[in-house]
Amino acid sequence: MIKKISLVSFALAFLSVQVFACTNFLITKGASADGSTMITYAADSHELYGELYYQPAADHPDGAMRDIHEWDTGKFLGRIPEIAHTYSVVGNMNEHQLAIGETTFGGREELASQEGAIMDYGSLIYVTLQRAKTAREAIEVMTDLVDEYGYYSSGESFSVSDANEAWILELIGKGEGERGAVWVAMRIPDGYISGHANQARITTFPLNDSDNCLYSKDVISFAREKGWFDGKNKDFSFSDVYAPVDFGGARFCDARIWAGFNKVASGMDQYTEYVKGDVEHGGENNFPTNRMPLWVKPDNKLTVKDVMNMMRDHFEGTELDMTQDLGAGPYKLPYRWRGLTWKVDSVEYCNERAISTQQTGFSFVAQSRSWLPDPIGGIFWFGVDDTYSTCYAPMYCGITETPECFRVGNGDMLTYSPTSAFWTFNKVTNFTYLRYDLMIKHVQATQASIESKFIEYTPAIDQAAQMLYEKSGAEKAREFLTTYSDNEANNMTAQWEKLFEYLLVKYIDGNVKKDNDGKFVRNEYGLPAAPDQPGYPEWWYDAIVKSTGDHFKVNGEAGH
Incomplete structure (x- = not known):
């Protein structure tokens, strides 16, 4: 048996x-x-x-x-x-x-x-x-x-x-x-x-x-x-x-x-x-x-x-x-803080566990290409924090050092570093979680722009590295790829810092400031234009009333 x-x-x-x-x-x-x-x-x-x-x-x-x-x-x-x-x-x-x-x-x-x-x-x-x-x-x-x-x-x-x-x-x-x-x-x-x-x-x-x-x-x-x-x-x-x-x-x-x-x-x-x-x-x-x-x-x-x-x-x-x-709350946040399971009246329930989750340290897509010399053929597309809102930067497998933004020792889980990609990306995601339905659109647009550029540039970088490999040897090719990977990762992190600054200004205090193509709008006197205040969706207000009854009911004329 x-x-x-x-x-x-x-x-x-x-x-x-x-x-x-x-x-x-x-x-x-x-x-x-x-x-x-x-x-x-x-x-x-x-x-x-x-x-x-x-x-x-x-x-x-x-x-x-x-x-x-x-x-x-x-x-x-x-x-x-x-x-x-x-x-x-x-x-x-x-x-x-x-x-x-x-x-x-x-x-x-x-x-x-x-x-x-x-x-x-x-x-x-x-x-x-x-x-x-x-x-x-x-x-x-x-x-x-x-x-x-x-x-x-x-x-x-x-x-x-x-x-x-x-x-x-x-x-x-x-x-x-x-x-x-x-x-x-x-x-x-x-x-x-x-x-x-x-x-x-x-x-x-x-x-x-x-x-x-x-x-x-x-x-x-x-x-x-x-x-x-x-x-x-x-x-x-x-x-x-x-x-x-x-x-x-x-x-x-x-x-x-x-x-x-x-x-x-x-x-x-x-x-x-x-x-x-x-x-x-x-x-x-x-x-x-x-x-x-x-x-x-x-x-x-x-x-x-x-x-x-x-x-x-x-x-x-x-x-x-x-x-x-x-x-998900009123703003469609697809994250649930741990634990994974919980109980009501002794009955156990669960949260979903998705691919994209808030506690990701790093993730990668490792791409190996047989038609290129090994130091050039392998691209280690590397990102930090939540996979849904990370950017995958191309780290060629032949590089000889890592970018400052990803480098071991540049901050840790208990030490903030302004030049660390991990902390920069976490600033964006953790702020985005507050008003997810609106802010994630900006994150995805920036992500798509940066990754599309990386992917578009890859054939040209491959070709240049291969020419160096054939004419000047593997070390010159590695040097070139190290410089490229370093620049792109650090520039990406700098762009993400700019994204954080934009989101902070636009969405601070639950308001939504007006802007045109990333430039914030001022009134005719040069002061910031009055922000929008979108509030909560109707179904959320209905849920509050069903949960609290008349607790928030206004009797008589409401004041301000």
Whole structure:
């Protein structure tokens, strides 16, 4: 008999959803308009500062060791030997166009800790980016590292891409008493897209197709030993055994993937009830029967702008639209302050968990292009704060330093810096949240203008960098790209500061000042024209009266 996963396990998985809530999409060459591969990542944490990590390439002497610190907390975990040469890394992309993202799914609580383990999920990413050139090599490095040094984190889904392939790797530790992890990796078929968002997504997988599927030798036998699976090997489902989907996994996690898919692919309506949390079970193993597929084919090939827009969503136009329920308030704010669930009269209710959320530290679209030299082919489109209102700036993977606005040490979560993009973008978003329906339009217009310019300039920048690469060598090309990336990111941040100043003047104190094309209007005497005072929508006043009765009723003539 199969042992059922405990309620404690579900509680731990749910906690992981709240604390480590991130979103990834994977785009294959055949699904992109220009033949590039792309992966996305939103690092959603209330404690994570938005900054762009950088590690230069380096040579290491024999016997050199590397300290491993847990990415989330900074806790020292141990040391591992360095390799002779490590590659340069910009954010989550290295100089060979290899990119890695992640989302935490948690999984069975008895597998969440491993005494003496050194490699947490963040260290796996950043160590591997310094050691691997391709997605397949990265999977080998990551799984070898956890086998040798143990796995410190709970269950993780990783997006792994290079200039030719995109893979999803799902991995969970073996718990106390055993070192390492069990895992499955699947290559996304060319022409398709995939995604994951804090819920394990790989179910059944081919057992004899090493071109498209890799897995640990004991991924099935380990589950059998624990009593978690007793069916046929061909029916083994990684997710349903190691991280079963429940209401939270569907509503808070897979719903985000559904929303992203829904922007670019037809037929997603059939999964609406599932992503609302209605998980149906059946079959010999009683696994879910109405889950979304791991990958879908988009209706049209996707541009980098399309992929950026997949990361900008509050379920608009669907049954879960966060701008339409009472919680959005009078100004259609699609954000809900935490916690994720709440109770009324002992009945538990939930807020929606969308792709775009207020607590994002940073996000990216990593684009790898096989027809260009590696330092030029990889563009790490990087943004800070809320994905809906960020700007993705082009950080070429061959750059040799990061812009001041993104630089590590330029402010932190407790230290404001006027030159930090994270703080500048947060000034805009947090002010915008006050009168969202009016102010977000200005944010989107500025965002579209800046990103369109970046995208329009890309072919010319590519061409100039390639000419330098061929005539003067890689270092000159890297120098050029570093200057370009630096200038554009810092200029973007300066434009965002100007946007904040405009919004503050125009919308201060609930008023709306008149302006023509950004220039504020004065009266015939040179004083500011009287502002508009739009007040609240009629339905909001109706809701107040229904809630308070005659408490605010005016008896007699109202004064001023």
